[in-house]
Amino acid sequence: MIFALDIGTRKIAGLLVDMDENGKMIVHDVILREHEHRAMLDGQIHDVEKVARAVSIVKSELENRNNVKLDKVAVALAGRFLKTYxxxxxADVSEVGEITSDVVTKLELEAVANTMENVEPSMYCVGYSVVKYELDGMWFKKIEGLKGNQASVKVVATFLPSHVVEAMLSVLKKVSLTITHLTLEPIAAVNITVPEDLRILNIALVDVGAGTSDIAISKDGTIIAYGMVPLAGDEITEAITKTFLLDFSTAEFVKRNLESSEILKVKNILDKEKEIRRADVLKAIEPIVDYMTKQIADEIxxxxxxxxxxxxxxxxGAKIPIFAHHLAKHLEMDEEFVSLKMAKNLDFIDETGQIFGSEFITPLGIGYTALTKTGSVFEHVTVNGERVQLIGFKGTYTVWEVLAQMGKDIHALLGKPGKSVVIEINGTxxxxxxxxxxxxxVKINGIPASLRDTVKHGDVIEVGEATDGEDAKPSLYDMVKPIYLRSIETEQVIEYYPRVKLNGKEVFQNVELQDGDSITYEKIKVREIREFLAQDLIKIEYSINGVYKEAEAGEVKIFKDDMELRDENTVEPGEELRYALVLNYPRIRDLPEMEKISIVIKVNGQPTVLTKDGFLVWVNDQLxxxxxxxxxxxKIRTQIPEEQNFIVADVLKLFDFDPRKVRRYTLLKNGEKVGFTDVLNSGDEITFEYETIETAERENESS
Known part of the structure; x- marks a missing residue:
């Protein structure tokens, strides 16, 4: 059984509630008691002793009537002092792959930290709700387990002044009661009047008490906002007091009976009996009701x-007959959709037979939140050896919320990312x-946990310190990748770095970069890579005419995919090429010492250059x-021959034919028949025509 206590500005309501096997709340007993003096103003405790005496009377009467001992209580605080931000x-989540709970936690905590920038030091964070998640601009109910590029979250965080809770704790301590559940009055009211299945509708709940009018807004399946207007029933009572010269308690009597009586007999402050007509009272209070509802409508x-x-x-405070009418008017709504919610119409079991009006909504809500463990508070937990009294409006508390309530810096719990560095590469x-x-x-009762894990009364929490991320320390070769040269024969990879200028100066080794550094490089020519790889070619030593020489015995073949690259081709850093070192000994004809001789003649009317070696060559004394x-x-030796003449036979080398298959031919030099060994000189004209056996056969077949 739960002892639910609503300590209001004008009166105190105490209920004993329970829940049956079907999950329906049962009210076993209820006691209402007004404060003897104005010990509370606008929902805030101003005289702890007087309020404690009134609570003690309610507690004792419930204990005596029900033969129980009450030492635990569920209470609520007025919304006047609640602030929401x-x-x-x-965050960029493109590199994290699937979004984890840690990523979501960090994102949510950063959003809560964002709200704390404008909060006064005396305010404690007592919870937050996620309003929406977005991934790449699209709304999601949850983003954990999804993949994307940019994730964002919006939260509403609630804050409460410490003195509000401390005053409540002082009152309850004086009457030997321990808080097991603590919630906010508008949360209690909305929990029992707007269950979760109705929150898909856009509903505004207005709880009009004596000192404040609390507001809760539901939309899209959640409570999206809480608000408060510091105007309520007391303002109406004071208007009656001033108009009819009544003391406050008499004016309260008039206000409460407006709905049921046309004429009320009272004494004014001059002890004169007066008959006050209902219509006159409504006329007197209409300006303040109109003003109040205008403020409430604006806040909604x-x-x-x-x-x-x-x-x-x-x-x-909302039972005034004209209240709903004026509120509907200022909201420009049909009065059918602005209505007083009566406690008797709620889904609960009333064993007292006393619970009818709207004034019972909040105390019923307090009992309901306690029974369903929503909006609850735990007595205490221990954090790093320090006892912490929890102040909660959610029903559950995460480790980070406990730490936030203690005033811990959220950023200190998360750590700071390392500093970034901006480098300019080829102007970008x-x-x-x-x-x-x-x-x-984080550890809870010695078991590793996270900032998002929930805690319960008596838990022992151990929290270490966050480790800041390391600053970015990029090196030159982190930013300019090498060309990866993979051997076709061995599959081994060689890294070839391009020539790079750092801040205008050429560098030849890997160096650490600083913020603002500028890197420039050009595309790499294949010629450069070939020269680099040629260092691994076999080298041979020889002499020519007594002079020592050295040469590479082979060549480098370079491929990109299946295409062989030429020297003039270019490649970008980071590309992979394949290469092969082909063994290929140099030939005599490739030696630069081998002089060539040439003449220019005409062959079948076309100018033609004939070229041949101008030397005789002996290697190791062999021609x-x-x-x-x-x-x-x-050991190579060269000799210039005495005769270096070109002959007609040198021309025949220009033609691709098999002499054995020639059937007939015509060979002329300067228009006259000539032999194969006749000498050629520059300017000579050679005519050479021939017919092969295959050609003659094809012509015969066609004819």
Whole structure:
């Protein structure tokens, strides 16, 4: 059984509630008691002793009537002192793959930290609700487990002044009661009048008490905002007092009976009996009701971003017959959709037979939140050896919320990302991000946990310190990748770095970069890579005419995919090429010492240059042809021959034919028949025509 206590500005309501096997709340007993003096103003305790005496009377009467001992209580605080702030945060999640709970936690906590920038030091964060998640601009109910590029979250965080809770704790301590559940009055009211299945509707709940009018807004399946107007039933009572010269308690009597009586007999402050007509009272209070409802309507529109679909009115201060009419008028709504919510119409079991009006909504809500463990508070937890009294409006508390309530810096729990560095590469800025921080380690009762894990009364929490992420320290070769040269034969990879200028100066080694550095480089020519790889070719030594020489015995083949690259081709840093070192000994004809001789003649009317070696070559005292492959250690000697003439036979080498298959031919030099060994001189004209056996046969077949 739960002892639910509503300590209001004008009166105290105490209820004993329970829940049956079907989950329906049962009210076993209820006691209402007014404060003897105005010990509370606008929902705030101003005289702890007087309020404690009134609570003690309610507690004792319930104990005596029900033969129970009450030492625990569920209570609520007025919304007048609650402040809500919206916060937003976004993060690049393109590199994290699937979004984890840690990523979501960090995002949510950054959003809450964003709200704290404008909060006074004396305010405690007592909870937050996620208003919406977005991933790449699209709304999601949850983003954990999804993949995307940019994630963002919007939260509404609630804050409460410490003195409000401390005053409540002082009252209850004096009457030997321990808080097991603590909630906010508008949360209690909305929990019992607007269950979760109705929150898809845009509903404004207005709880009009004696000192404040609290507001809660539901939309899209959640409570999106809370608000308060510091005008309520006491303002109406004071208007009656001033108009009819009544003391406050008599004016309260008049106000409460307006709904049921046309004429009320009272004494004014001059002890004169007066008959006050209902119509006259309504006329007297209409200006203040009109003003109050205008302020409430404005607050609803501000919180909701427009008028809602439905307005539910609860609380004793809202029972004035003209209240709903004026509120509907200022909201520009049909009065059918602005209505007083009566406790008797709620889904609960009333064993007392006394619970009818809207003034019972909040005390019923307090009992309901306690039974369903929504909006509850735990007595205490211990954090790093320090006992912490929890102040909660959610029913559950996460580790980070406990730490936030203690005044811990959220950023200190998460750690700071390392500093980024901006490098300019060929004129384009590139951001190198620092490493992400490691959040503070957490243990609950010695078991590793996270900042998002929930705690319960008596839990022992151990929290370490966050480790800031390391600053970005990029090196030159982190930013300018090498060309990866993969050997076709061995599959081994060689890295080839391009020539790079750092801040205008050429560098030849890997160096650490600083913020603002400028890197420039050009595309790499294949010629450069070939020269680099040629260092691994076999080298041979030989002499020519007594002079020592050195040469590479082979060539480098370079491929991109299946295409062989030429020297003039270019490649970008980071590309992969394949290469092969082909063994290929140099030939005599390739030697630069081999002088060539040439003449210009005409062959079948076309100018033609004839070229041939101008030397005779001996290798190791053996005469060799120009196609001889030079070996390591060869001794080469050249000689200019006495006769270097070109002959007609040299021309025949220009034609691709098999002499054995020639059927007939015509060979003329300067128009006259000539032999194969006749000498040629520059300017000679050669005519050579021939017919092969295959050609003659084809012509015969066609004819």
């Amino acid at each position: 919206f916060g937003e945060a976004s 529109v501000e919180l909701n971003g427009g008028k809602p679909q439905v307005v539910m009115i609860v609380g004793g 800025p590139v951001v190198v991000k620092g490493k992400m921080p490691t959040p503070a380690s 060799v042809t120009p196609d001889y492959e030079i070996k390591d250690g060869d």
